[in-house]
Amino acid sequence: MKHELSKTYDPKSFEDRIYQNWCDKGYFTPDVADNKPPFSVVIPPPNVTGQLHMGHALDETLQDILVRYKRMQGFSTLWVPGTDHAGIATQIKVEEQLRKNENLIRYDLGREKFLERVWDWKHQYGSRIINQLKKLGTSCDWTRERFTMDEGCSRAVKEVFVNLYEKGLIYRGNRIINWCPHCITALSDAEVEYTEQAGSFWHIKYPIKGEDGYVEIATTRPETMFGDTAVAVNPSDESTKHLVGKTLILPLVGREIPVIADDYVEIGFGTGCVKITPAHDPNDFLVGQRHGLEQIKVMNDDGTINAYGGKYEGMDRYAARKALVEDLDAAGYLIKVVPHTHNVGACYRCGTTVEPMTSNQWFVKMEPLAKPALEVVYDGTVKFEPERFTKTYTNWMENVHDWCISRQLWWGHRIPAYYCDGCGEMVVSKTDVTTCPKCGKAMRQESDVLDTWFSSALWPFSTMGWPDKTPELAKYYPTSVLVTGYDIIFFWVARMIFSGLEHMGKAPFSTVFIHGLVRDAKGRKMSKSLGNGIDPLQVIDEFGADALRFALATGNAPGNDMRFSDEKIESARNFANKLWNAARFVLMNLDIDKVELPAAGELATEDKWILSRLNTLAENVTQNLDHYEIGVALANIYDFVWDVFCDWYIELSKPRLSAGDKIAQNVIAYVLSETLKLLHPFMPFITEEIYQTLPHESESIMISDFPRRRADLVFTEEEAEMERVIALIRAIRARRTEMGVVPSRRAKLSIVTRFGATFAAAVPFFQKLAGASEVKFVDAVTDPTAVQIITDSAVAYIPLADMIDFDAERARLTAELDKNLGEIKRIEGKLANAGFVEKAPAAVVEGERQKLEKYKEVRKGLEEALAKLG
């Protein structure tokens, strides 16, 4: 029976069809009740607002490789997919749309109506990214798809919030937080991005009450002056000591403030006097607490100045700054303006400069949670791969501040706290509270929602049905590995670890496999504003998902950023094409219905050679994958497919295949199909398509057994024999091209060798691959006009006297001999070194001895050859 593949590799013609079939067959859904060992992964949930970008493509490809590998190895493999509601990001998008299309702001609609719009958005775009994931070939269990705001996840959020609150780990307080005046919400420390900006130091006179003098204050944010409640100096600073206890008058404002002493002020920096604005600076806030200073907030939530700013009320903070500075100057209070570059924090979602402000917010107390989260990393329960990211994590966790979790948004999990306007009672509860338990009046729920990362932190167990004790949790929690980029170690990984420990009593995963960023061909971060993003869907459309996956998985070391370029994707596509054509060749020559590996005694040397090489490959790939060396694993397969299987085995087997040899057919079909299995986790579609056309045992390659090392397929001797033949063929080809012998010119070949049997069996190969017309085995060749080709196992002669330039030949042989003698000397030196022989491992010493033997063989050949030339 002849099988066929279409003439050209056309991924579009089969990728969607194959994916649909996998889904229909339910291969992605594990049986919770089976007794296979578990392997589980939760997807880093993409934002519902998002489109699939290269970062996702990389992340998902790496996960799918691990998941498919483990599934083929017989694990009960669960990959939980889903999406994140992405609080701020999504709300911003919907608000933008609202403004653009209807010229409305969210308050025009009101909370409920606005949320309806966001849900509409979610329903419209949430499925888009899921479909894009499917295009990539991800083998997620879609029957368990989750959303951070679905019923189950929301229930987990409430449960966790109440638990933490009852343990005293969640509290509400008036603290200084980062405020985004554009998004009109508080942000956590992690959500602020700092960039260096050119600014100024404004030096301002603060007059001393009852004296003529003044104190010189330098500030980068003069508009916060309205909120100054003191000026501080260092108590040990001799030059400012006399000021302590005096009263200053705020210029233009006229309010009186004291001069206080605090160690926070650094001696010798600036003017030595610092204005203290407890409501608008984190350090000043602490100083204020120490000295019992009043907190005066001078800004509204949108960043405009409030009534404390007097005539500047209502102005934007920067407009107010400008006007204030002009007025100070006019009134003679401005001493000078000094240029100053400093780091300014911006909102990670909208880029607006954040304003530190005191505000009444909800916080998670981090210290008790951080401790065990550090322990599991210190003791190796949770490992980072590559290891260096351990430090990134521990450094952050060791210095973590309390986590501000409330957001003044509408889109998100509403905080389950209820207030009574009558008696002021507050209740935190998993279930809705409508009437006050104390006074019976109506309760209203907290209007704030939770930080979007609060729910993502619960993802590994909220997606498996927690707080219920589900079979999924019992079998698949903790998960096996978390795959993600180093950019969200703080946002997400850290918070999952302490949440898992706190609520499940176990860390949510044992390994964190970290990858880098995908950059453009010039090494720049892909971004919308630069317009340099490469759309993975377009790449899939043009080159196929397998090529994209190959390009992302190959040649990049764990944790390192990688560049994505046209070259890379083309080279990946070429590989797919190569494999496709190799398969076509195999199929064209196959007329068996079942692949059965012949007994060892029936196999030809080249069969044993390729089987032995395949065996080694399986062993190496397994080891690579177990160590998360995905790029190395793929490179090994690539080399085998192209350089070993295609370039040599296919060529070597052509004579037998065209003669209809069944042994050769079985071997080549076996090797191809095992190779496809090794490659399947990386390139799932093409491997399945080819597998299905070959005679095959399993219904699908994705549920077939991943190849293992087979002790019965170790053929060390035959492998070495074949390598000798290949080495000689290569040497002959090289000599011929070097002499300018056209390929069509065939020549008689005489071989002198002590490996007669090996080479005798290889006569057809010399004829087909080395331009030999006939091959003779002789004891010696005396003809001085024959071209001599020397390897460590044979000397070959080709009578091409007319092509030889004897002087050049002599020079070439001499140079080769020189090089050879150099190597011999080097190894002999090594072996003569007592230190080396004694201390180096025996295998290394033995290796050097064997190398020396080979070099000596070559030397013998070269010397004889030179002698013949005279």
Added chain:
RNA sequence: GGAGGCAUAGCUCAGCUGGUUAGAGUACUUGCUUGACAUGCAAGGGGUCACUGGUUCGAUUCCAGUUGUCUCCACCA
């Protein structure tokens, strides 16, 4: 201020726990309608593995320092 990455062929990058004749892709040179593939085949040129020390029998690999470069964290008004 603190932490970390990177520096290997013209370019983009591999190189796992020290021993290789230092690799790949791409580009380049030469020659090929070899009956799977020109998205291909064959043969080649091209590297003082940033620099300086150290450890070792042996260092591209481990350690320290220097230079260049990138990133993260903290944030002194």
